[in-house]
Amino acid sequence: MNFLNEIAQRFPDAVSFAPGRPFEGFWDTSLVHDYLRRFERYLKEEKGYDDAEVRRVLFQYGRTKGIVHELIVRHLEVDEGISADPESVVVTVGCQEAMFLVLRALRADDRDVVLAVSPGYVGLAGAARLLDMPVLDVVGGPRGVDLDSLTSVVREARARGLRPRACYLVTDFSNPSGVSLDLETRHALLDLAEREDLLLLEDNPYGYFSADGVRLPTLKALDARRRVVYLGSFAKTGLPGARIGYLVADQSVADADGRVGLLADQLSKIKSMLTVNTSPIAQAVIAGKLLAHGCDLYGANEREIVVYRGHLRRLLAGLSRHFPPGGGSGVSWNVPRGGFFLVVNVPFPADDKLLEISARDHGVLWTPMCHFSSDPAAARQIRLSFSLVTEEQIDLGLERFAALVARRIG
């Protein structure tokens, strides 16, 4: 990913379909102050804190599992129909820390491995690499996870003496593929996890950005058997600069001395050695945003949802215009129901070398899919991100991309 950042810096005038960053058009720095004040009011009015206690909460080292867990639980109830015990929540430094904590807890020795749907998010692979924890690929496919592939990866790993501890996936509008699991697949996946005694690590940063208004329940909302560790991020629904994520880990587990407790508490112990606690000031900003919107992040993101829907439509329309079906370009793409990303298949290798040519000669950036998957098919795929670009940039970027394609196939 350093290469991608470096290329973006070298070609600042290029239209970039590369970063999975949220839209910036509604940002206003005064909101940070408003949110802090809103949280302060909550501490006084709802929690009954005096001025000294409020100062201590904001300025002092804090509770390792976080100080906004009760509001996160309210938000999960309002937005997702998830009833979570506040004690099962750990507020983390971004979802990235949540992934690291879970993997660290699951990694007891060399036999422990994690499974991940491929193509998959690089953050998970990065965290696993830091822990020397092998990641076994599971085919994603058009339904988001291929259950036969998952079963056979689990069984083959066990036959080799490995312990598959969990399978990581993004259920809605995945990064990088844009694919979502349908309802039937969600239920079947939960059954499979129970049957194979596997945890599911459900990561859900994009679920709020449905373009067609259809909202399916998360795995966690359907999780009657505590098979799901839910990984949350406020990077796309709150603001990424706050670096606030969280996890819900309501499983009962035994520690090294055989004492049974919540997985969240085990993760909290690891967190106490990694980041001590998540910045209370950053938590307060996110909590203020939650409070300002009645803990309803769908409501809070109404304008963004409209923007992303418009961008997706514009991108799909532009792709159809430049590469009409039957037009012989050999270019095709998937049609996600929302989120930030879609995948384009091209009839030539699309790697970092081509990206450099694309940036230098055509002024357009995208992400080679080979960064997300070792599947040979990924070598001829690119990810287009449509969250941060404007509609005009989408048109211009596609014109430039079409010129690159014409040059490659011409």
Ligand SMILES: Cc1ncc(COP(=O)(O)O)c(C=O)c1O
């Ligand atoms: C699948 C996925 N998970 C998590 C994150 C973000 O995590 P964080 O909260 O650490 O910014 C991203 C951001 O790009 C993502 O695409």
